[in-house]
Amino acid sequence: MIFSFELAIFGSTISVLIIMFLLLYFYAQDYRKYLLEGKQEVIQERSQENAILSNMKRELSFAAFFMDDSKSIGIRYIITSLLFFFIAGLAGVGMRISLWNPNPTFLTPIQYNVLLTEHGTLMLYGWATGSILGLGYYLLPSMLKIKSDKLGHLNSAMFWFYFVGGVLLIFSRSTASWYFYYPLTDQLTEAGGGSYSFAALAGVLLILTAANVASIIFLKMIFFDRDKSIRLSKLPLFAWSIVSTALLILSSAPVSMVADVMLIYDLINPVFFTGSNGTALGYAILFWFWGHPIVYVAVIPAFGLIYELLPKYANTKVYSYKSGVIGLLLLMVLSGTVWGHHLFNSGLGTFWDLIFSTTSFLVAIPSAITVFNWIATLWTGKIRLTVPMLFILNAIIDFVIGGVTGVMQADVGINELIHGTYWVTAHFHFILLGMTTGMAFAAIYALFPTLSGGRRYNVALAKAHFYLTALGTYVMTVPWALGGFQGMPRRVAGYFGIFQSYQDAAAIGGIILGIGQLIFLINLVYSSTKPISVSNENILESEVIYGE
Amino acid sequence: MSRITAISLALILILGAGLSFYFFLSVPQGIGAQGVSASYNSTELIVLYANAQGWNYNSSHPNPTIYAKTHVLLEFKVIEQDNLPHTLTINPGNSENQNSAIVSVNIPPITGTVVWVNWSFGQPGTYTYWCIVHPETMVGLLIINSSTNQTASVVPNSIQGYQLSNLSIGNIYGAKFET
């Protein structure tokens, strides 16, 4: 057989995967040795600098890429996930602008599909997952007063899994959307426009491996490594949110990883999901078993951050610690049971549709517990409208809107109407922009003195960033919701003229959002030129006082 | 965070986004219907089984040379045979050339799927029909003569269809498998 480009890419993707897993095996063996043979000293030596992890200050710096302590790993994830956020964000703004006219203005359908896929995958796997892992690595050691960190090399390897996974996603230029449904995904051809989806699948596999290992490490930190002075009943709520997230990842991501491997195998020898044995739906089920939990993975840590930050800016304590914990854990349990609401129109049958509809309604309960807890906290406190607080208040409002639209579309009848329209896109952008992205930025601003080594951000620029992000979210998603309810289809490069006013309004929103993020960068550069002026204490480190 | 860190971080984020955007847009465009089908006054059926080992691989004439006339609507009935992705791609000339293709249609990798590709040629000449995914094996010639010439067209009778013994699911898709 002569040289074929497809084969070369396929081969190298598979080799990257194999090398990565060998690496993982090597590190796991290393750790096993340490467990079995008590080679504690050796490893201690290796991570001597980590000795007083919780007091360590780590700034945003590229040196973090060469250091293996948890905080440096956190910095690595934060920097890299920001990169993926900007890549995916530009793709999103590009799609929006191209939709200015009913006939695509500058994107061909194939280019549109590439941007759609890259936007969805990089936002969810690169930005949402990455920023959460980063904040987890960065904050947990301080919150739990962890003295030393013995798995630095494993964390480091996992970071590179995540990084290479993101790069594979970018280079795949897949057009299969973030679902990677069969048979679209298994077209080893450029006829559909660079559908090297298996590279994207390999990327997803690597990122999910990193997320799984990180989850285990987080659980280990929280339950085994934390300082004895922190009792379980006094565990910070952010740590509880990470417990919830980690368990959610561990219980559902492997299902999707298995499905991804089956897809890659099907490429060579189609046996699993071929339409002829009727299991194309099988892939969809395996995918959504993880596809729903990942959206909760993207919000639950944001809930935890709100619980940590809200009392600080409202000068009070969390209204009810217990109901906070219960809410976070219930969210984990319930959101594992609702995945079928993405398949109402795929023929699971009325019986299952109704079951999934009911469980979806039930998710509103822990969500409401959480939101009311925040409102009660706000009620009893004195609110200081700092920049992180603005992000928090906006996140709560956006989550309520997103949640209500979610519960609406979980009604089987209404879902018939809005499935596949921009209503769904509006539903999740409210939450993913307002809550996930908003809280990541809130945390970055709150930690700014620590991250920048004692500098202040420019408040005017930060407020401009906030207002443009918040305004842009509404201007983009409200027209989506309105148009979507009238049947404006999502995932199309062009559309019927009657929807133009909605699409144009949303395009303006997209541009506002883009400008807002640029202001964040300007602020970063601007503040770095200012002299060191504040203490670089980590404000999330100090002990939190909870009510009850 | 030194000034250099902040500036290089901002530059990396902006350049990363810009370069990736450029890379995304430079995706191969595939090939759609670039040509225009000519007018026609009669139609002719051509059956092709898409099989990675060759078009109509199970017949006595794999990769048949197809003769047809100008201004006849050729109705290619392309039947997926092996669960692998294929395309029916046609370009002028007697060798494969993706850039000058006038027709290129994906055949979904689900056995039994039938894809109809209709095309009428205005210019006589030699054309190549092939599959982009399997250019080594699935390639044949399509010779178009102007209407005055007398030519015979192959197919569909000469095709020995799919061997049912290979097919575990029967022909539930309504495809006809002649043996």
Ligand code: HEM
């Ligand atoms: C009260 C809780 C929620 C309910 C009842 C709910 C319900 C739903 C339903 C029924 C759909 C399917 C719509 C369709 O395609 O027909 C959906 C889609 C979606 N939801 Fe939610 N949702 C909730 C919360 C969330 C949260 C918190 C997030 C994210 C952070 C989220 C993200 C998404 C995403 C990303 C999709 C679309 C996936 C896609 O098709 O690309 N949802 N939701």
Ligand code: HEM
């Ligand atoms: C920077 C601002 C953003 C803009 C301008 C934007 C824009 C868009 C657009 C235009 C679409 C495609 C709609 C369609 O054709 O169906 C889309 C889809 C999507 N967006 Fe965003 N978005 C932004 C932020 C985010 C964020 C922060 C996330 C997640 C953390 C996110 C996750 C998604 C997902 C999962 C999809 C669905 C992709 C699919 O249908 O396969 N977006 N967004």
Ligand SMILES: [Cu+2]
């Ligand atoms: Cu869901």
